[in-house]
Amino acid sequence: MAHSAPFVTSGQLFLFTLSVNTINKYRTMSLRVTEEVMRRSLHFCSRRFRWHLGRLSATASITDASVSSQQLAHIWRTGQSQTCPPRTLIGSARFYSYDSRPGEDLEEKEPAVIQIAATRHGQRSSPFTDRLVRCGSPSDVLDLTCLYAPTVSQVSHCLTQMWSTTKKMSEEQARYELQLMFEHPAFEKLLQHTMRRVRFMTGEDIAYSLLCMVKLGVPQRSRVVQTFLRASQEKLNDLDEKSLSVLATCLDQIEEGTPNVAALKKGMGLQVETRLPWIKNVVLLQTMMRIVGKDAPLKLKRKLERKALSMTDQFSLPNTLYMISTMATMGFYSKPLLDVCSNKIKENLNVIPFSGQYKLLQSCKQLLYRDLDLLTDMSDHAASMMDIWSNKQLVILLSAFESLLFCPTAIMEAFAERVITNPDALTLRDLLCVLKVYSSLNFDLQHQRQQFLDGLTGALVSYLPRMSEFELLKTVYYLCLLGHFPSAPLEQLLQSSTLEQFKTTVPSYVINHERMFRTVDACLRLDRPQLPQHLTVPPFVLGDLTTSIPSDKPWLSQSLRSLVGDQADTVLQEMVVLENSYVIDGVITKPLTHQPSVTEASEAECRSPAESSQRIAVICTANPFCHGTSHPRGPLAAMTRHLNSLGYDCVTVAEHTLHGMPEEKRMEFLSRQLFPERHGSDTRPETEQLGS
Structure with missing residues (x-):
């Protein structure tokens, strides 16, 4: 009985071996020449191999096909082991054109490979799917499609496998x-x-195939994506x-x-709206809410909100x-629905893991939802978990x-x-995050303040050589x-070699850097810390404050x-720049309100006008402020500290609160803060209420 020709002839093996020996002998050749020799050799072998494979009968045994698959995969992997030169991913592939090309052959052609019949309904596996799940890269899947012609339903599985394999790889790989x-x-x-057979696909296969193509980087305006x-x-x-x-x-x-x-x-939104009355399951409702997303019209979002509120008992x-x-994904703020959820969560905080919180x-x-009771309960619960959660978890929280x-x-x-006990357990990232949180919230540790700051500073000093x-x-x-001035980081920052590096700052970061340097400069000049040597911030890193003055507020100006x-x-000055560090919306200068005695009157004649008047910085x-309080946050606390040292009394109001008031109420509020002598009562409670 005559035997079929071998898959790889001795001449082919000789050519392949000769190519490899040539590569080993001339390793000093350029990478491009090396790859060209290998590519041509592999291309010749693979073409001859496929030609022999095409002559196989469609009824060839699975065993023979398995051997062929392994040989082909080996040849492709050999070619892939070489370093590819940098090239665009889309290369010259024809299907990327958005518009069809004249004369392009769109007829389905039967590939000269083994044909595998479609699996019957309910069959769990097939030779194709068994090999597909073992593929470890997109190229392995493509090699498999050269051996087996995937059916319409298997095409979607191929694309899914190609995408899933890349998710397990490093970014470079x-x-x-x-x-x-x-x-x-x-x-x-x-x-x-896939594009020619899309009309025979199920809706599920179309959805998954489209998702995988987009994830794999197929151009979104290509014909294949647009067809799907x-x-x-x-x-x-x-x-x-x-x-x-x-x-x-x-x-x-x-x-x-x-x-x-x-x-x-738009069509998906209509589908959700049509199916909404028949939804009886909470999970299904949430799926529908995520489907419509942020682009859904407000009318549809309101319908979903009413449906959700009607199902809160479930x-x-x-x-x-x-x-x-889900509401965050939709970009939809529904206070009634959020309050219902918040109350449910407060009752069960102890069973919610860290990731959920x-x-x-x-x-x-x-x-932008801040339920004060919920946040307070979460803070108390986190404090009770201090011995269980790690430093990293607590810092993230x-x-x-x-x-x-x-x-x-x-x-x-x-x-x-915990920081006072073991500050060295914190990484540099942890230390920077802790400093940011405690300074931003202007948290006062009272009698533990100095120990806490000294512990942080000691840990930071060890990282100074590694800091950017x-x-x-x-x-x-x-x-x-925080009003803390350790000499080591200050001296290193203000060295000329360090400051010179800020001259190459990316333009988009310059304004932020200048703002931070101006704050450091104001603290050194106005807080007057005791340092081993006099330190100053050079002008070239401070920038020009006038170029970053915020836009004025005409409604505030009119009220003042x-x-x-x-x-x-009484004199009003608007948009006043102080110490090249702060821009004040308004400064009101008025006479002192108390009636001076005879002795004070004689002393007042010797005072300067500034000493005999009151200056109020608005x-x-x-x-x-920190949410729910009138406690100033870090930048405002530093500004207030410095303005007080310059002789100003500060009146601070939240912009969104004041701007949202009717004109009459705004005038009354400002009058109570700026001219309390007119009202004869303490205005502090109102300040706290409006500032929170």
Whole structure:
């Protein structure tokens, strides 16, 4: 009985061996020449190999096919082991053109490979799927498609496997494998085959295939992606909730303005609105809410809100946490729904793990939702977990609280004790984060303050040689806000060699650097710390404050002028720059209110005009206080400290609070703060209420 020809002839093996020996002999040759020799040799062998493979019968045994698959995979991996020259990922593949090319052959051609029949419904595995799950890279999957012609349903599994393999790789390895994938000749054939067969795919396969193509980096305006977007529109009525969710995830990855995306999003919104009355399950409702996303019209979001409120009695604790996350994903703030969820969470804080609490704080930040009772309870719970949670977890949680402008007193006091006990356990990143949180929230540790700051400073000094210039600037800035001036970091920052490096700062960061340097400069001049040597900040890193003056507030200016206009001996100055560090919205100078005695009157004649009058600095800024209190945050606390040393009394108001008042109420509030003698009562309670 005649035997079939071997897959690889001796001549082919000789040519391949000769190529390898040539490469080993001439290693000093350029990389490009080496790769060219290898590429041509492998290309010749692989073409001859495929030619022999094409002559196999369609009824060839699975055993023979398995051997062929291994040999082919070996040849491809040999070629992939060489370092690829930097090339664009999309290369010259034809299917990337958005518009069809004249004369391009779009007819389906039967590949000269083993044909595997479609698996029957309910069959769990097949030779193709068994080999597919063992593929470790996109190129392995493409090699497999050269051996087996995937069916319509298997195409989606191929793309899914290609994407899932890259998720397990490092960033560098994934980039290299994707480059190999785009250069692989079977990739173009696979996508062409997919594009021609899309009309036979199920809605689920279309959704997953589209998501995988986008994740793999196929250009979003390419014909294949656009074809799948149009097919998704046609199949919308057939998609179940899971497929709609996958499609929504995919659309989030596609850039705005890409053709067919807007129409598809609108169609998905209509699908959700149509199915809404029949939804009886909370998880399904949350899936629908995530599908519509941030681009949904407000009317639809309100319908979803009413549906959710009607189902609150079904909310479990996981439902509650996921609902807040879902609203953050939608970008939809619903206070009634958030309050319901918040009350449920407060009752079950002790069973929510750290990751759940951190995600909750992140969602609250996205929604700008600050429930004072919830945040306080979370702070107390975190303090009780001090012996269980690690430094890293506690620092992350502190940072999340700070981003909400909330001062978690319980956890900050407990964590300060841990820092005092063992400051060396903190990494540089931990130290910078702790300094930022405690300085931003202007937290007063009272009798433990000096021990805490000394512990942090001692740990920071050991990291000074490893700090970048920006990390050093942040360290000194945070310490200055806290009113602490260790000499070592200050001297290193103000060395000429360090300061010179800030001349090359990226323009987008210059304003922030100048602001921090101005604060350091003001602290050195006005706080007058005791240092071994006199330190000053050179002018070239301070910048020009007048170029960064915030826009004026005409509504505030009008109110101040109206108040001062009918006051004798009262002067208003607007947008006053002090010490080249601070811009004051308004300075009101008025005579002292108390009646001087005869002795004081004679002494007043010798005083300067500034000493015989009262100067009030009106500061109107966004988020000046910690949430729920009138306690000033770090930058405002430093400004107030310095203005007081210059002889100013400070009146601080929150911009969003004052701007939102009716004109009459705003005038009354400012009058009570600036001219309390008119009202004859303490105005502090009102200040706290409006400033919080």
